[in-house]
Amino acid sequence: MNVIVTGAKGQLGQTLLRVLRRETDWALSAMTRSHFFTLGTMSSINPLSKASWREALATTGWHPDVIINAAAMTNVNHCETHREEAWQSNAQLAETVTQVARIFDARVVQISTDYVFDGVAGPYTEEHKPNPINYYGRTKLAAENICAHSGVHAAIVRTMWLYGYTDGLKMNFPEWVRDRLSNETHIDVINDEFGNPTLMEDLAYAVFQIIEKNISGIINVAGTERMSRLELAMAVAEAFELDPTFIHPVTSDELGRTAPRPMQSGLITLKAKSLIGLQARSLKDGLMMTRTARNRNML
Template sequence: MKILITGSNGFLGSNLVSYFMKKNRYEIYCTSRNPLKVRNSNTIYGDLREISFVKNLFEQIKPDVVINTVSLVDLDLCEENPSLAYDLTVKTGRNIAQCASEYNSRLAYISTDHLFDGNKSMYTEKEKTNPVNQYGKMKFEAENVSCKYNEDTIVIRTNFFGWSHINHPDTFGEWVYKSLKSKKAINLFTDYYFTPIEVTYLAEAIEKAIEKDITGVLNIVGSQRCSKYEFGMKLADLAGMDKSLINPCSLNDGIMTLKTKRQQDLSMSSEKYKALFGHSLPDLNENILRFLGNKDR
């Protein structure tokens, strides 16, 4: 099976490249605008905003599956420059979906949990979307164009953490770990909820999803809802670090100022995944233990 991974220089893309390259049954191809942080000989450089490049990419590879991780993930920059966010998220998504359809390639579009207003918890795949910022709006539009232009599309909504490759900015889990390791006090929200999944667990679940050949929306997230504060406390506990370094705070108390509006509850249900595959996705304890175990890999 030929798999094309787009955005392979990003946090998720680079982790997916590393994961699938270890599997002998896949032929992995990557695309990026810049030199890869993960070594791979099957790399084609170019700009996915250019339809001519995307057409040549598909003609050259003829992939069986495309995993599209491309988007502008900087929430503040999405607000400041929505046209750039559109080009990097929606336009690239449309180009990829159109070409995937032409070449009969299955498409897995990696989406987000920033699609709802946050007024309830554990959103299912059937919930009505109501994003509160440009990032969420662009991701939802990219979901729609992916499904519109390629019927054989699975949209994967997720929230992940893990270890970055060299020269990549720290993700949330890394920032918490490194702060506590260096004895630095941090503030974490007690009222900002999510359902995080460790990135290698996510990669395993994506592999199952593309092999099962299902379409539509699928949440792949941790099975346990937690606040950012609870995440930090659990990480400190399992890593044997000083929990007193973590200061609880609220989104509403002004201790930490966020430029871009965020919903208070990003949590999503993974019951559909459980019904499809016959097992639950990992809980918070399992996710953080996997994160700690992968530190030096």
């Protein structure tokens, strides 16, 4: 099977490639914002251009069976103030991916988010009606709708609060907490925003299972434990044996952010447990795995 992973330089893209190499013998290609890597070759590409995709694929002779769209602009505040860029990165890219998938009769796995919901009455199942409250959420919901109405075989994977060792990439929230506490820096952490921390390794394995089992439609993949940002930060301090007194609880209103967030969020994963046997690690085990990976790479 030939699989393309977009967003290959990002945290999730890197994790997907690592897990798929470990679990499968599939032929994997990686796409970044400007290059397409496959079969030991590198081609320039504009991911927003169908013609650029076709040229790169024709040059390499690559015929994709599955395209995993893990690329996205995820900085919520930046999306709010740079709307055209956010739309191109999140919605327009999904449109191009589905157009290419139609040409090659390929399947699509679109990575989405709990931010398609308003966070008033979470946690949410796949059947709850979306109602995004920020522009990032609107672009991701648009991407979902594009995939759902594209006519291609598409799985839409909603997830949230990703964490795991990032090996020099942009830090996720638990990595940011670990970094600040390691330097004995005081941090403000929100105590009234709730969700499910999700280990990227678990998400990547779930995507593998979704492809293996030919799943389509919307499916939630997230960690099993729902908690506040503050509780997550305290768990990071405990896992890495750092001083939690540097963590200062604040409300969302006190912190002040450009874009509103879904406060009472969370994803219910009964469908994933039924269809793919999802077995997400506990937060404690996930953080221990993250710590082990960090220590191994520090040697």
